[in-house]
Amino acid sequence: MDMFCYQCQEAKGNEGCTTVGACGKKPNVANRQDLLIRQLKGLAFVAERVRKADSLDEDTAVFIAENLFTTLSNVNFDPDDIETRIEAAVERRETLRTTLESTSGPVDDSDWPEAATWTTTEADSIQQTATNVGVLETEDEDVRSLRELLTYALKGIAAYADHAYALGEKRDEVFAFVQRGLAATLDDEMDVDDLTALVHEAGEVGVEVMELLDRGNTSTYGHPEPTAVDVGVRNRPGILVSGHDLRDLEELLEQTDGEGVDVYTHGEMLPAHSYPELKEYDHFVGNYGNAWWEQHKEFEAFNGPVLLTTNCLVPPKDSYLERVYTTGVVRYPDVDHVSDRENGAPKDFSPLIEHATKLESPEELESGTISGGFARNTVLDHADAIIDGIENGDIRGFVVMAGCDGRHSERKYYTEMAKQLPDDVIILTAGCAKYRYNKLDLGDIGGIPRVLDAGQCNDSYSLLRVAQALQDALDLKDVNDLPIAYDIAWYEQKAVTVLLALLSQDVEGIRLGPTLPAFLSENVAELLVEEFDIKPIGSVEDDTEALLSEIDRGREAVFGEQTAVGD
Structure with missing residues (x-):
């Protein structure tokens, strides 16, 4: 293999890209990104020891988040820039090591992972090392799966934290978790249970960082409006x-x-x-x-x-x-x-x-308008009308169709699903998945559009808050008793963070497509199915029936069996 990458949904054969990335990454880029990730883990390993001996080094924490962000799909295709980042990570790690020794005395690194000790100033050494590191270094398939699931969640958290930081919003606990999580992936003493616990925690931190970014956006630019x-x-x-x-x-x-x-x-x-x-x-x-x-x-x-x-x-x-x-x-x-x-x-x-x-005006591709701005404030301003609509049966329920779009023809499923859902079902969306149906004329229910677009992928936080507000308003103990079903698309690592965030809020029964992630081993996939009832998408017809059944079960939980729609 010239490279190995399976971090996105379009990984070749749903197994992994080995000659060139589906995103267009060439091996010289993919391998250097693997080495950069490893050196960020080594930096996090040392930074954790400094943090425990002293406090969080904010500058290093931001450096780790930014450089982890650059390894997401479709971000950095420049091998020279990645080499510069590798060298900067090593240099920063060595500076932190000096800091650690100045406070704690000489360090015995004989049992440290190689990522925390490797160093070079030779470009050839970087290239040679880069071809021999990466995902497949971890031999145990389940440990590898959990390490990668955690790493990809950390990438999403880092991206959102980086955006929030640009707007003056930060939370030390978020940066500290990114460091701790990265360092944990180097620890061979951590077993499947330990890593699973960290993956759960990543979901909780995902909610925190999306809340942080939401606050940065809304305090700076105001709450989105229709x-x-x-x-x-x-x-x-x-x-x-x-x-x-x-x-x-x-x-x-x-x-x-x-x-x-x-x-x-x-x-x-x-x-x-x-x-x-x-x-x-x-x-x-x-x-x-x-x-x-x-x-x-x-x-x-x-x-x-x-x-x-x-x-x-x-x-x-x-x-x-x-x-x-x-x-x-x-x-x-x-x-x-x-x-x-x-x-x-x-x-x-x-x-x-x-x-x-000096250039011409754009060529017109289409005309008309599309609607947006239905983040949590806007939706909750209409909460009474929504609850009335649910109670009187005008609104049967909701399907969350948030997430990412992509090239695979299977994603036509989401367009057909939007067309197939009955006129009394509202679609809640965020992220670029909406482009599969946001230009369809799906009408409204009592003035409420049938597609409520909360915004970017991180604005899935708004969808969480809407669900929790409805849960409180309807006096329900379990968020899964709401007339809401989940049919989510994913592509890259921020979507992994969003998925784990939903799971951390006890959301169950999510359909995920167009394929389940290649980085989930059979045992890890079974764990998610058993604990959260995650399932792959099926046919539009079968899934429509199942989604409506889930919505109607929610209506029964709220109002009693006799008020369910469609029986």
């Missing part, structure tokens, strides 16, 4: 922003104000249009295109510069490569990169803006 977002174009030059980072978008909007350049969103940036503070910009005009995987044809047609702020980059085509810009953790060879903020000053987007003024 918004009709234009999907057409104007006859002016434009800049297209993809990814997830709202602060990057805000700074770009400020710098393009009055410059004769419009700003559009793509993919997971669509929910930005619902934040009051961002809606104030007249040149923030609409959303262009669909989910991340369609960007080849959409970036081609846009004609203007494209800014990638986080994950979701597909290796660009030569025809528009010179119009692509990256920032933050995103890197691609021969693509211009917007540098990080220095001393609190905004990023400098002037090269994009100047570039945009």
Whole structure:
């Protein structure tokens, strides 16, 4: 094998990519990412000892989170940048070791894992070592599965923590867990039970970090409002922003104000249009295109510069490569990169803006509007109407169809499911999975749209809070007694964090698709099935019947058997 990676849903054959990643990663990138992850684990190992002897080193904690973020799917494709990060991790680890020795005396590292002692300054050594490390170093299949499940959950937590930190929100306990979890994956004394406990804890921390990011977003930009977002174009030059980072978008909007350049969103940036503070910009005009995987044809047609702020980059085509810009953790060879903020000053987007003024306006792909802005505040403002609708039978119940979109043709399942669900069922969504059905005309129930879009993948936190508020309002002891069923799509590691967050809140009976993760061993998959009743998606017809049955059981739990719908 030239490489081995099975962290995303599109892993080849649902087993693993061995020659080139489904995401476009080449072996020289994949192997270096494996080595970077290992060195972040080694850094976390030493940082944990410093933390126990003294306190959390915030600078190191942020460094670990940011660099772990860069190893998510579709983020960093630049082997030279990854090598720089490996060297920085080793250098920081050695500095921490010196700190540890200054407070605790000489350190005996004879029983330390290699990740905590390996060092090199030779590029050839990095390349050679990188080809010999990675997932398959752990021989026990179940331990390997749990270590990877934990690592991927930590990647999602790190990504959300990094976003929150950019908005001034942090929680030491979240950063400390990322360190502790990474260090634990090096500990051969930790068995299946120990690792399972850490995976459970990762779900709890996932809720905390999504709450943290929610607070950062809403305290900075206001609570999302119901918004009709234009999907057409104007006859002016434009800049297209993809990814997830709202602060990057805000700074770009400020710098393009009055410059004769419009700003559009793509993919997971669509929910930005619902934040009051961002809606104030007249040149923030609409959303262009669909989910991340369609960007080849959409970036081609846009004609203007494209800014990638986080994950979701597909290796660009030569025809528009010179119009692509990256920032933050995103890197691609021969693509211009917007540098990080220095001393609190905004990023400098002037090269994009100047570039945009020299290019044509976007080609129109479609027209009309799509709705968004149904995060927890908006939905709970309508809680009385929703509860009345449930009680009188106008609203039979809800299906949560949140998560990720992707290229596999099996994902048409979610479009067909949205069409198949009866008119009295509301779809709750967040993440780019919504592009499978958010442009369908599914109508409303008493003025409440049948697709309630809470926002980005991290806004699954809003869906949790809505469910818990309904549970309280209906005086239910168990969240699973609500008339809510779960039919979730996944693609990358933030979705793993969201899934574990749902499980940590005792949500059961989740359907997961289009495939179960390749990194789940048979025994670990059975554990999740037995404990949480997780199941793979099936046919649209069978799953529709099962989802409605689950909703009706919830209605029976709330109102009694005689009020169930459809019996």
